[in-house]
Amino acid sequence: MNPFTPFESPIAVLPVDNIDTDQIIPARFLKTTTKEGLGKAVFSDWRYDAAGQPRPDFALNQGVARGAQVLVAGDNFGCGSSREHAPWALTDFGFRAVVSTSFADIFFGNALKNGLLPIKVSPEVHAKLVGQGSGAEVKVDLEAQTLTLADGTAIEFPVDPFSKRCMLMGVDELGYLQQFESEIARFEGGRTAPYDTRSVL
Amino acid sequence: MALRTLYDKIWDEHIVAQRDGEPALLYIDLHLAHEVTSPQAFDGLRTRGLKVRRPDRTIATIDHSIPTTDRSLPITDPIAAKQIEQLRTNCREFGVPLCGPGSGHQGVVHVFSPELGLVQPGMTLVCGDSHTATHGAFGVLAFGIGTSQVEMVLATQCLLQKRSRNMKVEVTGRLRPGVTAKDIILALIAKIGVGGGTGAVIEYGGEAIRSLSMEGRMTISNMTIEAGARSGLIAPDEVTFEYLKGRRFAPQGADWDAAVAKWKTLVSDEGAHFDEIVTLDGSALEPMITFGTNPAMGIPVTAAIPDPANLSGVEREGLIKALEYMGMEGGKPILGRPVDVVFVGSCTNGRIEDLRDAASILKGRKVNPKVRTLIVPGSEVVKKEAEAEGLDRIFVEAGAEWREPGCSMCLAMNGDMIQPGETCVATSNRNFEGRQGPGGRTLLASPLTAAASAVAGTVADPRSFA
Ligand code: SF4
Numbered sequence: 075m076n077p078f079t080p081f082e083s084p085i086a087v088l089p090v091d092n093i094d095t096d097q098i099i100p101a102r103f104l105k106t107t108t109k110e111g112l113g114k115a116v117f118s119d120w121r122y123d124a125a126g127q128p129r130p131d132f133a134l135n136q137g138v139a140r141g142a143q144v145l146v147a148g149d150n151f152g153c154g155s156s157r158e159h160a161p162w163a164l165t166d167f168g169f170r171a172v173v174s175t176s177f178a179d180i181f182f183g184n185a186l187k188n189g190l191l192p193i194k195v196s197p198e199v200h201a202k203l204v205g206q207g208s209g210a211e212v213k214v215d216l217e218a219q220t221l222t223l224a225d226g227t228a229i230e231f232p233v234d235p236f237s238k239r240c241m242l243m244g245v246d247e248l249g250y251l252q253q254f255e256s257e258i259a260r261f262e263g264g265r266t267a268p269y270d271t272r273s274v275l
Numbered sequence: 276m277a278l279r280t281l282y283d284k285i286w287d288e289h290i291v292a293q294r295d296g297e298p299a300l301l302y303i304d305l306h307l308a309h310e311v312t313s314p315q316a317f318d319g320l321r322t323r324g325l326k327v328r329r330p331d332r333t334i335a336t337i338d339h340s341i342p343t344t345d346r347s348l349p350i351t352d353p354i355a356a357k358q359i360e361q362l363r364t365n366c367r368e369f370g371v372p373l374c375g376p377g378s379g380h381q382g383v384v385h386v387f388s389p390e391l392g393l394v395q396p397g398m399t400l401v402c403g404d405s406h407t408a409t410h411g412a413f414g415v416l417a418f419g420i421g422t423s424q425v426e427m428v429l430a431t432q433c434l435l436q437k438r439s440r441n442m443k444v445e446v447t448g449r450l451r452p453g454v455t456a457k458d459i460i461l462a463l464i465a466k467i468g469v470g471g472g473t474g475a476v477i478e479y480g481g482e483a484i485r486s487l488s489m490e491g492r493m494t495i496s497n498m499t500i501e502a503g504a505r506s507g508l509i510a511p512d513e514v515t516f517e518y519l520k521g522r523r524f525a526p527q528g529a530d531w532d533a534a535v536a537k538w539k540t541l542v543s544d545e546g547a548h549f550d551e552i553v554t555l556d557g558s559a560l561e562p563m564i565t566f567g568t569n570p571a572m573g574i575p576v577t578a579a580i581p582d583p584a585n586l587s588g589v590e591r592e593g594l595i596k597a598l599e600y601m602g603m604e605g606g607k608p609i610l611g612r613p614v615d616v617v618f619v620g621s622c623t624n625g626r627i628e629d630l631r632d633a634a635s636i637l638k639g640r641k642v643n644p645k646v647r648t649l650i651v652p653g654s655e656v657v658k659k660e661a662e663a664e665g666l667d668r669i670f671v672e673a674g675a676e677w678r679e680p681g682c683s684m685c686l687a688m689n690g691d692m693i694q695p696g697e698t699c700v701a702t703s704n705r706n707f708e709g710r711q712g713p714g715g716r717t718l719l720a721s722p723l724t725a726a727a728s729a730v731a732g733t734v735a736d737p738r739s740f741a
Contacts, residue, residue, distance in 0.1 A: 090596075091589060091593055092469055092569050092593070094569070094705075094707045096686075096705070096707040096708070096709060096710050097707065097708060097709075100709055100713070101339075101686040101687060101688040101710075102687070102688050104311050104339070104340075104688060105311075105340055105352070105354040105355050105357075105358050105688065106354070106358075107314035107315070107318075107357065107358055107361050108314075108315065108318075109315050119708065119709045119713050119714075124695065124713070124714075148589075149470075149589075150469060150470045150473075150503070153469055153470070153503065153569075154405070154705065154707060155404070155405045155419075155705075156312070156403060156404055156405040156407075156419035156420060156421055157311075157312065157421070158312070158315075158403075158421035158422040158423060176470065176473070178470075178473070178503060179473060179474060179503065179505055180405060180419055180420075180421065183421065183424075184421035184423070187421065187423045187424075188423070234298075234437075235296060236296070236297050236298055236435075246423065247423070247424075247427060247435050248319075248323075248423070248426060248427045248430060248431070250435070251300065251427055251430070251431045251433055251435065252430070252431065254291065254292050254300055254431075254433070255431075257291050257292040257300070258291055258300070258302075258431060258432065258433055261291040261292075261302055262302075262432075267329075267331060267332065268304070268395060268398075268524070268526070269331075269393070269524045270331040271305075271330070271331055271332060271333060271334040271372050271393065271524075272330060272331055272370070272372045274334065274372050274374060274378075274380065274391065274523070274524075275372050
């Protein structure tokens, strides 16, 4: 994971509520055994018609959204499955942040672990961004926890300090967990395993 | 000592360490793996040169991408075949036991593990799958995780976690005939919404829950995630102990008695604090069905489809979009809506009791010839049991397809899918756009309602088939 640095980018606006992970990345693309290349399939069923041609009316297919690294989506973004393919697909496509009024739990955690910043804003700020439409410029600064709109207003957003530190430093949680080896060993020493799953074979 | 909820008790017992202002290290007792969300995690271990810390607390099966057709034939989709082969290789290399097809235990990850008695009250359990909440029916803290976390658990048997909110759902009264666990959970989600449980662990209680079998309880806990909650919990009781007794991995002899004594303490203390309490009158429930594109868009089968004219703003927009996708008209009854496909199966309703329910309607009747009906047992154990009871013959004689176990049409990644524009009454848990195939329309319902609809050829009320 790369350290998360401040950046400026146009937004892509997709103001649909309850966008679930089956829309972000349909299940038929989950047969992959790697993390790369999923950007091609992000929002596949909305982006392409039955013949595989891009639908001109879909937000991400429009010129103004080109190069957008910030996705502005509706309420309860990322509900549905635990598939980490959803943040992989979004980052592979080029997104580094998603702005919404709320996020589904598992998606929220998965995004943070994969360098995709979920930015929770108030309905008013959200409405403003949606009103400006795709192509409007924003600035994202994780260190300062601010999203700066085109008119210069800086909006603060919440991030838990731990995830923030991990993202800024580009370190992952597994590295952090490994520091606790002796605590884990001690904990395990204090309990007897209920069974050995391997005896099933 | 402070009064604690069941969730608090399990949580407290599994905290390995916690530094100030940082998330806690939660110890995981059992980790379930399957082919879809694990390959990148095993790859990560290889890159870092790590082992699986506790293969004895890990178990895998193959369910999502496996065909449900004749198992003696090779898998024709090369990408699915590769993914399945990858899991076999990973399990072999890392010493993780795998219950593959033909092992006698293969099945949907959330169906095969309780059957083996692996899921026991008071445990923590994770799987790279959101419906892991299923196991909460045993008084187990069980939740879905992403692939990075799968890697963390494989490597350290721990996860970084923050404490969740405590929420309680009381389902009072007795269910009326024709109303099942699936109807309770669909009604609850319709009531609190797809975000109603966000950030919470929901503990279910009340007479209607207590009188359910383990199968029914699993159906409820399974769909907790569809209300946005992290996990569902049901305190263990005699029904739980009865289910576990004698199962392969359940404690035996004196260990059994000691275990039961411990399990009996796994209840929320009288007066323990819940951040939110929701009550549902179980005796007033009717068979439920969804009409829209998320699991909260559910109504009693006898009700009219909601009319956007009665809403405003984004809610109205959302409903209009959903009805358009579903080809439904607001204000019209849902009964009588033509059905093309019926799917009975999945980790929500693919257990033996669900198949018995479906069979109770299909027995001596014929599926409407226009309807393709798939009955997919949740596991090899369920399949065997159903065949021993003669359920398979009832299905086949009724004109339904009796398949091999797997996720199948629940998420349509194994080739079992519906066609664009088709309507499917499914016993699974998600009705998102395209969930069962691009352009497909899914109506979620109980096995009773699904079977009744298969016979009628339209959405039907199971009570008219009693
Ligand atoms: S049956 Fe459906 S919901 Fe359950 S594990 Fe399989 S795909 Fe997921």
